[in-house]
Amino acid sequence: FxxxxxxxxxxxxxxxxxxxxxxxxxxxxxxxxxxxIGTEGSAGPRLLCLSGSVMRPGVYEADHGITLGDALEMAGGVDGELKAVLLGGAAGGFVGPDRLDIPLTFEDARAGGYTLGSGVVMALNATVDLADLCLRIARFFRDESCGQCVPCRVGTVRQEEALRRLVSGRTIGTREQEIALLDEVAQVMRDASICGLGQTAANAISSAIGALGVFGGDAADAADAVPTPTEEQES
Structure with missing residues (x-):
């Protein structure tokens, strides 16, 4: 290191x-x-990388505490009907269009089970295939794994394989069994990976399944979809 x-x-x-x-x-x-500037728990301004289905993508500076909805308005608002927002980048998590009032602070992120991560705020409109996006995220983590520890080296591969089966419709067993497998793999990577890459490699996929119901996951389990990020992972 x-x-x-x-x-x-x-x-x-x-x-x-x-x-x-x-x-x-x-x-x-x-x-x-x-x-x-900002809030007691999140002082100062923050750079937000507003991208995806927004009118004026770019890097914007805002005080901590700005709501997600106001942040999107800084970039001219959403182009089309908002389906979801990816917060914190590939290691972050998805939130639905009903959560535009959430404040973008570290303390609110921890309490709400989402993360600010790298400052990515990627708006996704109704034309975006969330299942395919999850597969791309899984492929990214598979490629980025250094291979030093087994939970990450094997887990990122198994995660991508399961997602590929779900996307193609050629599942081993039922969709519910594949989703349960993804949950088990995610837990092992979080608990046993050496570094933050493996520990957060399943965050976005877990939140897409739990919070948005992608692949037929139960959106009612959103609160349990992604563990509350630690301060180290947020930074």
Whole structure:
């Protein structure tokens, strides 16, 4: 890991550009003024990558606490009928169009079972095939797994295989059995993977099944679909 052996073989701190820019703002206006922006638990502004079915995709800055609906309006609103929003990127989770009032803060995300993750806010209109999108996300994690630990190396492959069977309609057993298998694989990856990639590889798929009913999952189980993210995973 870079903090142990990074640049020139020395321990290296890794920060993203947004963190460094916020440091400059704190130095410019002072810590107290910066802390007054946003909410008590989520100080300062946040960069949101608004994409998908919005009129003006781009990177927008907003104070923590802005609602999901207001964030989408920053990008000109949704192009067409909103079906779902993917929050936090591939390792995040889906929310339905009935949750546009949720505040985008770390504390509300933890309480509500969603995540801000990388700041991705991807709107998906009625023309988007959510099942195919889930398969693409699973393929991404399969390709990105470094292969060091078995739960992630094998789990991401098994996850993609099950989703491919569900998408094609050629399931092994019933759809319910395939969904149960996905749930078991997801739990193993969360509990036993070494790093955050494996621990979050099933988040989006689990939320699509639980919160949106993709593949015939029970939307009533939305609260249990994705575990509340830890602060480490959110960052």
């Amino acid at each position: 870079p903090v142990q052996r990074g640049l020139f073989g020395k321990p290296t701190g890794v920060n993203n550009v947004e963190t460094l820019i916020n440091v400059l703002e704190i130095l410019r206006i002072g810590g107290a003024a910066y802390a007054a």
